[in-house]
Amino acid sequence: MSTRRVPDDACGIAQAAAVVGDWWSLLVLREIARGHHRFDRLADELGLSRKVLSERLRTLTDRNVLERRRYQDRPPRYEYVLTEQGLGLMPVLVSLQDWADRWLLGDGTLTGRAADGGAEARRVAALAGEAVPEGLRLPGTDGRDHDPLPPRAGATVLFAYPATGVPGIPADLAGTPVPGSAGCTLESRRFRAAWPRFDAEGIAVRGVSTQSxxxxxxxxxAEHLPFPLLSDAQLHLTAALRLPTFRAGQSLRIKRLILVVGPDRVIRHTIFPVTDIPAAVSQALALATETRERVRMV
Structure with missing residues (x-):
């Protein structure tokens, strides 16, 4: 039987491990971040016994990582949502994913690229048919918080990118570029040039990065963009969709990808990896137009 070590009382790693340092606890948090809040759905997604799931949910609720909310009175049923303290764990989950993508599922190379048939590509491709969770709010360039998906759009194109340059800061002060991370300014300019066609089709465009x-x-x-850029600096969207990342300096950056989402919040198409930016912008317009037309026919 293990005993508590007094030095661990002041060790943040030990204290955090006591709360979430368990395989199932981490996967429960992963699924709740993905928008699966109800007991039966969590059990189905995880393939976990009801007894073990109940124990993990009780522990995470008792430690104020999750909040238990009633959504039905007769019989009483509850759903589980992340508290502010729980949301603070999202960068931890993304960091674990990033470490595993690089060192366990990859060859250890630090890169903003991704292999066509690799684990990251399979994970992004599997997003087709999944829903973007409700309740997400990301700060936009207009100073307001936004749902990543405008409610009245016929379809939405979300393009995630590592990081643009910052006006007034020389590029050589931003650090050594990671292979595959260049091209963000070009991508924004391509979407800006195509914006009139997106707008005419009733398709919203949103850029997302982990920049401030x-x-x-x-x-x-500086670029006179007609659409907002959204900041996922807290990694809430990245964790919810398990987007592929890489570490540049001290920051996690999203690898370049494009999602086409219907008005029902369901992701219909994914483009990843993005190797030809102009072609990807044109493809996104075609796929979003197709999505909008299919929705109208239903």
Whole structure:
């Protein structure tokens, strides 16, 4: 039987491990971040016994990582949502994923690229048919918080990118570029040039990166972008969709990808990896137009 070590009382790693340092606890948090809040859905997604799931949910609720909310009175049923403390664990989940993608599922290379048939590509491809969770709010370049999916759009194109340059800061001060991370300014300009066609079709465009809202706002103003850029600096969207990342300096950056989402919040198409930016923008327009037309026919 293990005994508590007094030095661990002041060790943040030990204290965190006591709360979430368990295989099933981490996977429960992963699924709740994905938008699966109800007991039966969690059990189905995880293939976990009801007894073990109940134990993990009780522990995470007792430790204020999750909040238990009633959604039905007769019989009483509850769903589980992340508290502010729980949301603070999202960067931890993404960091674990990033480490495994690089060192366990990859060859250890630090890169902003992805192999066509690799684990990251399979994970992104599997997003087709999944829903973007409700309740997400990301700061935009207009100073307001946004749902990543505008409610009245016939379809939405979300393009995620590592990081643009910041006006006024020389590129050589931003650190050594990671292979595969260049091209973000070009991508935004291509979407800007195609914006009239997206807008005419009733298709919303949103750019997403982990840059700060201030950095994004400076770039959007300098480039006269007609659509908002959204900041996922807290990695809430990245964790919810398990988007592929890489570490540049001290920051996690999203690898370049494009999602086409219907008005029902369901992801209909994914483009990843993005190797030809102009072709990917044209493909996104065609896929979003097709999505909008199919929705109208239903």
């Amino acid at each position: 809202p201030q950095e994004q706002a400076a770039f959007a103003e």
